Amino acid sequence: MSGQGKAIYDPQPTENSTSNEKNYTIAGTIWRIKDKQRTRWPNVTVQLGDSGIWVNTDQQGNYNIKRLAAGVYQLVIRQPTSDATPGEKLADGPVILVPPLPPYDVTIDEGTGQQVYTHVGALWQKINAAGESKPCSDVTVQLGAANQQAQTDAQGCYRIDGVPAGEYPLSVYRRSTASSSLEELAKGPTLTVSANSIVLPMAGSAEARSTTSPADQTRAEQPQNDGSLRKSTKKAGLKK
Numbered sequence: 001m002s003g004q005g006k007a008i009y010d011p012q013p014t015e016n017s018t019s020n021e022k023n024y025t026i027a028g029t030i031w032r033i034k035d036k037q038r039t040r041w042p043n044v045t046v047q048l049g050d051s052g053i054w055v056n057t058d059q060q061g062n063y064n065i066k067r068l069a070a071g072v073y074q075l076v077i078r079q080p081t082s083d084a085t086p087g088e089k090l091a092d093g094p095v096i097l098v099p100p101l102p103p104y105d106v107t108i109d110e111g112t113g114q115q116v117y118t119h120v121g122a123l124w125q126k127i128n129a130a131g132e133s134k135p136c137s138d139v140t141v142q143l144g145a146a147n148q149q150a151q152t153d154a155q156g157c158y159r160i161d162g163v164p165a166g167e168y169p170l171s172v173y174r175r176s177t178a179s180s181s182l183e184e185l186a187k188g189p190t191l192t193v194s195a196n197s198i199v200l201p202m203a204g205s206a207e208a209r210s211t212t213s214p215a216d217q218t219r220a221e222q223p224q225n226d227g228s229l230r231k232s233t234k235k236a237g238l239k240k
Contacts, residue, residue, distance in 0.1 A: 024068040024098045029061045030077060045078040046093070047086050049122070049135055049155035056080050070098055072157035074122035074135075095122050095157065109162060116162045117193055119143065123156045123172065140175070140182060143191065144168035165194045 030041040040061030047054035048065065057063045075093025078086045097120050109116050123136040135156030142149045143160060148168070150158040170188030175181070 022067050022069045024070060025064060025066045026068060026073065026075075026096060026098060027062070027064040030057050030063065031061060043080045044090065045080050045086050047076045047078055049074045049076060049157070051155060054078070054086055068098055071153070072097055072120045072122070072159050074155060074157055095120050097159065107162070109164065112164070114164050116164050119160045119163050119191070119193060121158060123152050123158070136172070138174075139185065140173040142171045142173060143193070163193050167192050 030044055030046065031038055032041040040057075042057055042059045042061050044057050045054050046057060046063045046065065048068075053065065053068075055063050055065055073096045075096065076086075076089060077091045077093055079088045079090060081087040097118070101118060107116050107118075108114070121141070123139065123141065124133045125136045126133045135152070135154065137152055137154050137156055139152050140149055141152060141158050141160070143163060144166075148160055148163055150160045152158045168191050170191055171184060172186045172188060173182040174185050176183050
């Protein structure tokens, strides 16, 4: 971000209590790189997607978003605001799984004996030439085989469990109102699902970002591409 620095995130989802389904917290610090120096970023807004949930960082760049239900959340960093509307977007943050998977948990597919992984992401759609976007809700995201699917929620977020290691083409579908069948909307990047969680970029007319991990939410930054659809953790192309 020209003249303003680059945001760096260290979110720490935590569980406050098992007795309340809306008792999770996402807390962390927003940092920026400015003039080659890494400094804390005070007084910026941290928002969950385009929802009505946001907080401003304190003077140390810290934020704390409480009383969240379990789910998948996309962080968005915005200009600070004092009214009822968040300010201009500065950067997209990571996709966060709440509660986080324990770092040494291992999941085995009993049928195949293979270790399997959890893939989470968020899908957005560009809505105008100025680059403004909105979550792509109520669409089906598919990794390779048809049994590895998930529906995006109101914030465009999704979760797919039980994915074996390998390379998977990502596709986006919407259900036809006429026939109830799935109609393909876009082709995504090829994702490499493994313990090291790598996202491979592809040239195209859109953006994609994703996170895949067996336990912690390991992320790999990718080059930015212009376009109409994008998917979370950093950016790689979706081909229409």
